[in-house]
Amino acid sequence: MTKPIRDRFDDVPRTSGRVGAHRAEAPGMNGWVVLLWSFVAALVLIIVGIFGSLVVMGRISLFPEAVPTATPTPVETGVVDTTYxxxxxxxxxxxxxxxxxxxxxxxxxxxxxxxxxxxxxxxxxxxxxxxxxxxxxxxxxxxxxxxxxxxxxxxxxxxxxxxxxxxxxxxxxxxxxxxxxxxxxxxxxxxx
The missing domain is CATH 3.30.70.2390 (Alpha-Beta Plaits)
Structure with missing residues (x-):
């Protein structure tokens, strides 16, 4: 077998501190932020579920019908007429x-x-x-x-x-x- 030809990559040191660094966690994300976002997402899903249930059951109407208002009939107050x-x-x-x-x-x-x-x-x-x-x-x-x-x-x-x-x-x-x-x-x- 013949020896491979040397190229410029053969001179790179093998103990670099950056090996696999592209797979590391994002530096700003920690456990509390993830927990907070999970809580917000769960709360939004619960609220949407409750609202959807009320709409399906008919307790909330998205487009309520206009209720006709009854116009009050004027009450006659009369006149005191002493000519009668x-x-x-x-x-x-x-x-x-x-x-x-x-x-x-x-x-x-x-x-x-x-x-x-x-x-x-x-x-x-x-x-x-x-x-x-x-x-x-x-x-x-x-x-x-x-x-x-x-x-x-x-x-x-x-x-x-x-x-x-x-x-x-x-x-x-x-x-x-x-x-x-x-x-x-x-x-x-x-x-x-």
Whole structure:
């Protein structure tokens, strides 16, 4: 066998400190940094998993539907109009409620000659109600109902014949809710 020819690499010393240095760890990485990055990655995966589960279960909606908002209907406050004549009917068994309400209306500005009071043929009317005849009388009826401390308001021509003049009229029927005993529940009939 022949001897190999010598080249320049034969003169390199064999004990260099850099042998295999390209495989060494990066000089800035230590155990705490790796642990911190592992913790952050685990936390992000957990949060994404929880959020994804809530979306799949329907607890969170990514694109919620717009809920239509209900526009509030304005409440009519009514107008106190003392040009109306007022008929007050006491539809309870308690005496004097019609006279008391008549005095209250006169003190509120109604002329005494336009406020009438009497007992009704019925004595078991449940809720005090202000009745008006025409549509244009509704605001005056609401104003009167508010003035007497709250009452129902209803349109009816039943009491139209009580007025002998051409003056516009409102009718107040006093119910059990204005008595000292309060509203009475109708007696239940026993089942056969």
């Amino acid at each position: 004549s007022v008929m007050i009917l006491n539809a309870t068994a308690e005496e004097g409620l019609d006279t008391q309400l008549r005095d209250d209306l006169i003190n509120a500005g109604w002329p005494a000659e336009t406020v009438y009071s009497t007992d009704s043929a019925s004595q078991d009317f449940q809720t005090t109600t202000v009745y008006y005849i025409a549509d244009e009388d509704e605001l005056a009826a609401i104003g009167l109902a508010n003035l007497i401390g709250g009452a129902n308001v209803s349109q009816s021509e039943f009491y139209a014949g009580l007025n002998e003049t051409d003056q516009k009229q409102l009718t107040v029927v006093i119910g059990q809710d204005r008595t000292a005993a309060g509203p009475q529940e109708p007696a239940e009939t026993p089942a056969p």
